[in-house]
Amino acid sequence: MKSLYNRFISFINTIRGKIAFYPTLFSFVGFNFAMLMLYLEKEGISAFVIEHVPQLVINNADTAKTLLSFLTGGIISIMVFSFSMVMVLLNQASSNFSPRVLPGLISNRNHQFVLGIYLATILYNTFTLVGINPQETDKYQLPGFSVLIGIVLTVICLGAFLYFIHSISQSIQVNNILDSIYKKAKKRLDQLIEKESENVPDFPDTSNWISYHSSETGYFQNIAKSNLIDICEKENIQLKILVIQGVFVLEGIPIIQVSKEIDEELVKDILSNFNFSRGEFVEDNYTLAFKQITEIGMKAMSPGINDPGTAISTIDYLTELFALRLKKNDRTIFTSDDNERSLIAVTTIDFKELLYQVMVSYRTYCKHDLSCIQKLFIMFKYLLLQQAHLPEYQDALQAEAKLLYEDSQTTIQNATDLRRIEKLYQSLPNVRN
Structure with a gap:
């Protein structure tokens, strides 16, 4: 169970740099929130709001449908414009600076959050629109409160759009790009230095160890460290990772050395804790x-x-x-929990x-x-x-x-x-x- 959890966390760390990661999560939240509001409308939440604050609720079906349609169309327009600006940003960054900075710009969480807010609001308004029955004449049966929330979400989208314009204009400035790269690298180096121990046991000579080859192709991103340490302790073996992190690994080249011969099933288990991707992240x-x-x-x-x-x-x-x-x-060496035995040597x-x-x-x-x-x-x-x-x-x-x-x-x-x-x-x- 622990092994699966560590692999899942490692997988999430790899895919969260994709531009569609957070927008997908926000879309899922928007859809489920729309379903929740449709359920609450059946329970009479709009009737409750009308009785206490009638000024906030739209009680005309045609007005509600027209308004939601107009708001959804407007959000789609600004979302398309925002995506276009992202493409212009990436093209300019690639031309003026380096194509290698693109993964860092694409993985900007704030931009992903803005795009996610757009998608979530579009889905929410769409499914709320579907829930409006034009035949209903009773104001207590219309999803007035859901329409109100749709209006509020649209206002939030407008604010997010203004922030997006400001942020995208700042992101393309070379000083901000350099500062972002520097801060990410500094954070990573601080983590590695903090984890280093002065009293690391010596790692044995690996010249006679058995080599095993990569079964995948891609940039070697990282490893599930905890899982590999557990495997080494359980199987009483030591590992040396031969490839440098960030290097492009071809299928079939030596990737690890093991202190003793192991079966194919264990090799697959070890290599399943290696993460490969087609991108590179600081x-x-x-x-x-x-x-x-x-x-x-x-x-x-x-x-x-x-x-x-x-x-x-x-x-x-x-x-x-x-x-x-x-x-x-x-040198980077991972030890056992008691720090008495070196288990994994990472080539750096x-x-x-x-x-x-x-x-x-x-x-x-x-x-x-x-x-x-x-x-x-x-x-x-x-x-x-x-x-x-x-x-x-x-x-x-x-x-x-x-x-x-x-x-x-x-x-x-x-x-x-x-x-x-x-x-x-x-x-x-x-x-x-």
Whole structure:
């Protein structure tokens, strides 16, 4: 039962980033609320309201039908306009920034809530409209109170539409996109750092372990950690996950290593706790934030856009994320409940490789721009002054700073600029010439 629950929660975490997730839930609520109100109308709720507050209830069937039809048509119009704006937003974000930011924009919960309110109100008004019998002449038999609620929901839709216009205009601004990516990555890194334990038992050598292959294709999103730990303890095995989170996995490649041979049924049980998707989300994999922010910076430095200011802003956000990453261990190991035995080793991208992949892009596209080079050296100076979890992190920072210095020396010709770069490089703590 626990295993099914954990898989269900993991599945929900995967699909809630889809643009139709919350609108579908709201639609279900709107339909059921309409059914509830039809039931309450049969119990005489409108008659009760008419006796106490008659001014609030519409007691004419034709007026009620015309009003609900008009309101429903209006909501459909603004919903179509809202969907059109979402498409324009996604197209502009893909063109100006990076296609990788699209999953984050699509999964914006506030926009999904607005679209869900539209759909729920449309369904509610439609089924309330069906419940009006034009042959009824008795005002006590008309669903007047349900019509009143439909009017209130429509007013809420209008307010949601105004909020949607404001929010969508803010979402396309590059600073807001960068800030959103940064906050998601920071939250994820804080969670991982908090869960790390200093006294993690050593994980054994896995060179002679048995490998098992993936049965699915897609981006490796996450795992049902609790389920896998339970399986390891129950079967007395240890696992090593071979693929890095966020990597596109092809069917048939090695995905896990197990400390002993296991049957096919157990392999299927283990792999059923791996979540794959065709999209990528920073909430599941913080390294995607580094990739997305870097790509926005590179797009800004392309000849067609040529926006060093945006590139400098991306460096500021990367500086904060790298400073946080310095506090995290390169290895990720899950232990038993008593923390006495290592059960699962997860292959992760180490700090040196992460820094290199980011800097190789900036060195390629920004080495001719002095403002970006200065900002990168300021980043290195700041990071070298931070306390690192491992001494290898400092070595990686110094090595990348040296590569940046060498590239800038071969690209920039102005003697004054070269002296400034030399001064910045020499000001780095413990610089190695």
